[in-house]
Amino acid sequence: MSNSTATADFWFDPTCPFAWVTSRWMGEVEKVRDVRTDWHVMSLAVLNEGRDLPADYRERMDKAWGPVRVIIAAAELHGPENIKKLYDAMGTRIHEKGMKDYDAVIAESLEEAGLPAELAEIAATDKFDEQLRASHQRAIDMVGDDVGTPVVAFNGTAFFGPVLTRIPRGEEAGKMFDGAVLLASNPAFFEIKRSRTESPQFD
Numbered sequence: 001m002s003n004s005t006a007t008a009d010f011w012f013d014p015t016c017p018f019a020w021v022t023s024r025w026m027g028e029v030e031k032v033r034d035v036r037t038d039w040h041v042m043s044l045a046v047l048n049e050g051r052d053l054p055a056d057y058r059e060r061m062d063k064a065w066g067p068v069r070v071i072i073a074a075a076e077l078h079g080p081e082n083i084k085k086l087y088d089a090m091g092t093r094i095h096e097k098g099m100k101d102y103d104a105v106i107a108e109s110l111e112e113a114g115l116p117a118e119l120a121e122i123a124a125t126d127k128f129d130e131q132l133r134a135s136h137q138r139a140i141d142m143v144g145d146d147v148g149t150p151v152v153a154f155n156g157t158a159f160f161g162p163v164l165t166r167i168p169r170g171e172e173a174g175k176m177f178d179g180a181v182l183l184a185s186n187p188a189f190f191e192i193k194r195s196r197t198e199s200p201q202f203d
Helices: 017-032 055-078 081-096 102-113 117-124 129-143 170-184
Strands: 007-012 036-041 151-154 157-160
Touching: 007 017, 007 129, 017 036, 017 081, 017 170, 036 055, 036 081, 036 129, 055 081, 055 102, 055 117, 055 129, 081 102, 102 117, 129 151, 129 157, 151 170, 157 170
Parallel strands: 007 036
Antiparallel strands: 007 151, 151 157
């Protein structure tokens, strides 16, 4: 991999288990490759606005507003470095600890990140939705509408995914990153896909 590949951009929704696995992969990549990740929010709730969804999935999308709203508010009010801090804290609770109460997730995560507890109030308001939608739209502008989360950009070329169900470690993570960079560098490359046969695992 060329040393010019210094930055990856990663868009996530904190409630998405696939984004969580891929984000942990990027953490492994940073240990074995000369790359730094910039973290951004996108929103499954925004993505699914106006769509006819099953009732249980609609309920999940309604709940998904809270965590991402709090992250974008923390970034706007206290600095972008808090995006990753809160993502790590929320994701650990939602995906690894299996917490379903997002109010509790938000409160505990704010405390862990050393951020004001009153930021939790943003979860139920649209005060920072303009900024949230703008961040989300930057990802969509790069990959199109028929995608989900995560969106990862290498050298300015973005793709939905990679969708992983297990976290590659060490040099395996680095080799996968090298392959993704190689594919992303070709403007004629668009998609690789196969049917998923297992659910995300976080160990």
